[in-house]
Amino acid sequence: MSRVNPVNQYLRMDRMPHIWCSGCGLGTTVNCFIRAVKDCGFPLDQVAVVSGIGCAGRVAGYLKLDSFHTTHGRPIPFATGLKLANPKLKVVVISGDGDLFAIGGNHFIHAARRNMDLTVVCVNNFTYGMTGGQLTPTTPIDAISSTSPYGNFEEPFNLPFLAESAGAVYVARWTTYHVKQAAKSIREAIQKNGLSFVEIISPCPTLYGRRNKLGDGLAMMKAFKENSSIVNGADTRGVGMDFKGKIVCGKFIDREKPSFLDMYHATMSERFGPFYECYEGVQ
Amino acid sequence: MSDGKKTRGPRGTVTINPELCKGCGFCIEFCPSGVLAFSDTFNDKGYHTPQAARPEACTGCDLCGAYCPDFAIFGSLKEKVVA
Numbered sequence: 078m079s080r081v082n083p084v085n086q087y088l089r090m091d092r093m094p095h096i097w098c099s100g101c102g103l104g105t106t107v108n109c110f111i112r113a114v115k116d117c118g119f120p121l122d123q124v125a126v127v128s129g130i131g132c133a134g135r136v137a138g139y140l141k142l143d144s145f146h147t148t149h150g151r152p153i154p155f156a157t158g159l160k161l162a163n164p165k166l167k168v169v170v171i172s173g174d175g176d177l178f179a180i181g182g183n184h185f186i187h188a189a190r191r192n193m194d195l196t197v198v199c200v201n202n203f204t205y206g207m208t209g210g211q212l213t214p215t216t217p218i219d220a221i222s223s224t225s226p227y228g229n230f231e232e233p234f235n236l237p238f239l240a241e242s243a244g245a246v247y248v249a250r251w252t253t254y255h256v257k258q259a260a261k262s263i264r265e266a267i268q269k270n271g272l273s274f275v276e277i278i279s280p281c282p283t284l285y286g287r288r289n290k291l292g293d294g295l296a297m298m299k300a301f302k303e304n305s306s307i308v309n310g311a312d313t314r315g316v317g318m319d320f321k322g323k324i325v326c327g328k329f330i331d332r333e334k335p336s337f338l339d340m341y342h343a344t345m346s347e348r349f350g351p352f353y354e355c356y357e358g359v360q
Numbered sequence: 361m362s363d364g365k366k367t368r369g370p371r372g373t374v375t376i377n378p379e380l381c382k383g384c385g386f387c388i389e390f391c392p393s394g395v396l397a398f399s400d401t402f403n404d405k406g407y408h409t410p411q412a413a414r415p416e417a418c419t420g421c422d423l424c425g426a427y428c429p430d431f432a433i434f435g436s437l438k439e440k441v442v443a
Binding site for chain 2: 080082083084085088093094095097098099100101102103104105107108109112254256257260293294295298299
């Protein structure tokens with residue numbers, strides 16, 4: 078048994094086994110991301126991963142790539158700085174729903190508005206897994222969390238619709254059951270010029286699944302398999318999620334828009350003409 | 361495949377690293393060929409790990425590897441070419 082798992086070369090194996098619970102979908106998401114990076118064929122020193130705080134924040138520590146583990150809710154500002162300082166990098170933000178849309182919600186919509194050339198992978202498990210299962214902006218109505226013990230009554234975010242209306246050029250949603258499609262979507266998102274957003278619905282058996290009597294990780298995966306339908310190009314207004322309801326998956330938006338750096342370069346070239354010298358990697 | 365023709369061997373192999381496994385069962389549930397099953401033994405952490413119960417059915421598709429959240433299993437194609 079001298080064979081080595083081909084994904085091991087992308088992981089810091091000295092930190093394995095990781096801290097994620099049995100049945101958590103984060104490892105599967107990392108697996109999809111590694112397969113996407115492998116298929117892209119970029120040199121590994123040109124891919125950087127940024128993640129925030131939470132269970133999903135550990136991703137940056139486990140990947141053997143240039144990686145940032147940033148403050149809570151701020152992976153997108155760090156990634157923006159990283160991209161502007163070295164435009165040759167492919168910067169990928171992998172973080173959770175609470176980090177990206179509660180604490181860092183404002184940063185996401187402004188990165189999408191500017192069309193920063195980032196790839197944002199949001200691992201949506203409907204709860205704050207690391208801090209005890211509190212309510213997040215994506216917890217569906219009627220779901221029980223530690224801060225909504227009688228059931229949630231707040232309308233959750235519809236993340237693909239939010240990303241589309243804020244200006245993202247690539248929007249897709251998959252569950253951890255759809256490993257091949259998710260890997261393909263992450264690959265396309267990395268190759269896309271502009272802010273691309275991939276939402277991965279993931280089971281959290283320890284806090285969300287247990288409180289809501291959804292069973293273990295495997296039962297939640299089976300529920301994803303049964304309840305999901307693939308509608309590529311669906312209208313994002315109709316892909317909001319209900320508790321135990323249908324999950325619409327697919328690639329919703331794939332459009333072309335000039336990115337922040339393209340616009341910057343065009344404006345400065347037009348304004349300063351021959352006196353404008355773009356910095357390395359912009360063009 | 362058994363109707364008088366030459367029987368083909370397994371097309372792939374599955375490699376399991378029991379020390380990384382947390383026994384979630386994703387690979388067992390989603391293996392398209394039904395190769396895997398829980399073993400009766402435990403690993404160091406006390407989880408039942410998967411084992412190749414029907415290794416001859418493995419096609420080496422690596423779907424177990426794609427699902428595994430713990431990077432503990434992967435499938436690979438056999439190099440042997442069967443006529």
